[in-house]
Amino acid sequence: MSTRPFLRLDNIRKRFGSIVASDGVSLEIEEGEVHSLLGENGAGKSVLMSMICGMARPDEGDIVYKGQLVSFASPRDAIRQRIGMVHQHFMLVPNLTVAENYILGQGSALSVISDVDTVHRKIRELSERYALNVRPDAIVEDLSVGEQQRVEILKVLFHGIDLLILDEPTAVLTPQETDRLLSLMGDLVKDGKTVVFISHKLDEVMRVSNRISVMRDGRVVNTVKSAETNARELARMMVGRDVRTELPRDPKPPGRVVLSVENLACRAETGLPAVRGLSFDVRAGEIVGIAGVSGNGQTELSLALSGLLSVDTGRVALNGQDITGLDPAAINARSFSHIPEDRHKHGIVLPLSLSENTILQRYDQKPFAKGGILNRRAIGEHTRDLIKRFGVKSRDENQAIGALSGGNQQKLVVARELARNPDFILVNQLTRGIDIGAMEFVMEEMLRQRDSGRAILLISTELEELFAICDRILVMFHGEILGELPPDRNRLDELGLLMAGNKETAGTCGVDKRSLGRL
Amino acid sequence: MAEINQGVRETVNSQATQAFYRTLSQCAISALTPIAAVLVALAFGAALLWLNGFDGSDVVTVMVLGSFQDTRSVGEILLKATPLILIGAGLCVAFRCSIWNIGAEGQLYVGAIAATLVGTSIDGLSVWVHAPLVMLVGALAGAAWAGIAGYLKVRFQASEIVTTIMLNYIALILTSYLVTGPMRDASAAYPQSARLVREAWTPRLVTDLRLHIGILVAVVLAVALYIFLRRSSRGFALRVVGLNPHAARYAGMNVARNVMIAICISGAMAGLAGAFEVAGVTRRLYQNISPGYGFEGIAVALLAGNNPLAAILSGGLFATLRSGSEVLQINSQVPQVLVLVIQGIVILSVVAFAKLRDILRIVA
Structure with missing residues (x-):
C-alpha cells in the first residue's frame, strides 16, 4: 500500500435543512482494500458516499482522490474519474435489456449509438471473468433482485472503475447470494480495485473487510483493522454504549389462543402463490416471531391477516371468531392492531398532521366524531397524550407527520395501534429505518404488551430483533413454515439453514412436530 | 402552584401566538399569490396588445375596470360567477379525493337537460315547489352522470380522465339531438326546447337584472363543502383516500364508496350549474348553453388550491376576466383570438403561481 491515501476525506460537512448528515467527517481509504463503513440507519453512511460519487456536494471539506483535490458536479464526473457506486435502490430501466441499460447515459446526446455487438461482447467477458452470470440480452424486469444487483455491479465495472462503492448490498439477498457477493469483493480487490462496503451487519463486515470505519450521528467514531477487533466492540462503537442484547421479560407461560391460522394460502399481486398453507397459533402473552429472507411471503401473510389481500383457502380465527375474508374495517373492529411493514404506504398519510394520523381508523367513532363532525378538541387531546406517553418528538400535534424522523413516525404508529387496546397485534418490521433509541423503546413496549397479556405476531428480517423479544421463532421460506426454533443465538446456524430453505439438514432437531404435522 | 399555572399559561399562549403567526403567513401566501398571478398575466397581456398595435393599457382600463362600470355589469359578472363557483367548489372535493373529473361540462349539460324536462313537462306547481x-x-342528474365515470373507475379501474371526457361528448351530442329532435319547440326557427313554465324559473335577486338567487346558493354550498372537507368525518375519509388510498384501505375506509361520493358531489354541483343556466338565464335548452364553464371550473379549483372557500373568490375572478374580455372585444375592436390568448396567459400564470404557492407554503 502506498504512503499517500487513495482517497482522503477531510472534514466533510453536509446538512439538509436542520438535519446534519455529515458532521466533519475525515476518512482515509487505501488502494486495494475492502473498507467497510459500518453504522446504524441514519448514521450518515450513504450521504457520505453519495458525495464521493457525485450525487451530492459537501457544504464544507475536501475530497482528495489519487492525490488530487476533486469536486464532482454529477455522477458522470465521478465515473470519468473511475469511481462507481451501486445504490440500495437499483438505477436500472426495467423494460430495457441489460446491454441497453449500459448504453444509456454513455456519451453525449449527439454521439453515434455505440456498437451493440461490442457492448454485448464486453458484458460477456466481464460476466465470465467475475462469474456474475449476466446475459446482455436479458430484460431487467425479468431478473430476480439478486440478479439485478449483479447487473448493477457489472454496469459499474463496464464503465471502468478503480473505486467501487456498495451501499447496503446484502439487504435484499439470501445468505447464499450474500456469500457470493462477499467473495466477489475479494476478486475485485485481487484485480487491483478498491471497494467501500456500506453495511449495518456486523458479521458480514467482519468477514470481508480489511479495515472498518464506524459511523454514528454523522461522524466517523473510529477506524479499526478487522483483524484487531470483534463484533462486540464494533456494536459498542456503533451504538455508543453497550448494547443490551437481552431485554428482561416475565417468564410467565402463555395463555389462551388468540389468533389461530389454519392452512392459509393466498397469492401475491402478481397472481403467483405467495403463502402456501400456513398454520400456527399465537397465544395471549407471547410474541411469536416469523423469520425469513424478505420476499418469502411475509408481506402477503400480513396483508391477508389484516384483510388487505384476499385469502384463497384456509381459515383465520381471532378470539375464536372466524375473520377470514372480512374487510379491514371489520377486522380492525375486532381488537386487531397492525403495525405495517411499509409505514409510508400503509401506516401513515405523510401530508396529514399527527392528529389526523392518530384517528385514521377511528375517524368516525366517538369521541373523535359526533354526528359526523370531527371533534377536534378530543382528537387534539388524545394525540397530545400519545405524543407525551410515547415521547414522539414533534413541534405539536398539528405538524405534518412527514416532517418527523422515521423513528418518531414509527412511535406514533405504535402508539396509535396500542391505544386501540388490541388483543392481537400484528407487527411487520418493527424497527425498520428507525434510530437505535426509538428501536429500544418500541421493543421494550412490545415486551410490556406481551407481559400484559396481549398476543403478538412479529414478522421480521432482522434476526437480532427476533432473538431479543420473541418467545419462539417460526421460519418462513417460499410461503411455508419450515420449522420452529426457540430464540437461542446458539442455534443461529440452524436458523440460517432453514431461512435458505434447507429443511433436511436443519430440521432434525429444530422443527416442532405439531407445526410440521399441519404442513 | 399559581406560578406553575402562570408558566403553563404562558407556554400555551406563546404556542397559540406562534400558531397564529403561522396561520397568518400561510393566509398571506394564499391570498397574495393569486393576485400576483393576475398582475403578471395582465402585464403580459398588455405587452401583447401593444405589440399588435393596440393600446396596452386597455387591458387594465377596459378589461378589469370596464367590467365594474355599473350595477348591470356587476350583475353580469355575478351571473357568470355562479356556475364557475358551483363547478369549481364541487371539483375541489373531487380533486381532494384525487379524482380528476374533467367532465363537469358534460355533467352541466345533463343537469340542464333534466332541469328542462322537469321545467317544461310539469305544470301547475307553486314556485316554492x-x-x-x-x-x-x-x-341529481349531474351526480348520476358523474357516477357513471365513478362506477367505471371503482369497478373496472377505468381512468376517470378518459371516461369523463368521453361522457362530455355524449352529453353535448345528446343535447344537440334533443333540441333538434324530441324536445324541439316546433314553432321556433332555431333548435331550442320549449320554454320552462314560469313557476320553474329561478327567482331573480334584483328585479331588473338577470342575476338570480343561484349566486347565493353557490356561495352557501361552497361554504358548506369547505366545512364538509375540513370538519366532517366523511370529508376526512375523502382526503385520506385522495392522499394515500393504501393507508385508507389499511385504516378500514371503503375506498370505492368514498370515490363515488366525491365524484357524485362534483357532478351534482355541475348539474346544478346546468339547471341554473336553463331555469335562471335562458329559460330554454339550447345546443351551446355553456361557453365552457365546465372546463374553466377546473382552473377555478386549481387557483383555489382545491379549497371550496377560495373557489368563491377564484370563481369571481374568472367571471371578471370573462366579462372583461367581452368588453375588451367590443370597446377596442381587439380580435377575439387575441382576447383568448390573454385569457390563456391568465390561466397559465395562475397555474404556475399555484405551484409556487405550494412551494412557499412548505418553506413557511
Missing part, C-alpha cells in the same frame, strides 16, 4: 325541484333534479 317547482323552482327548487328543478334545481334538485338538475343536481
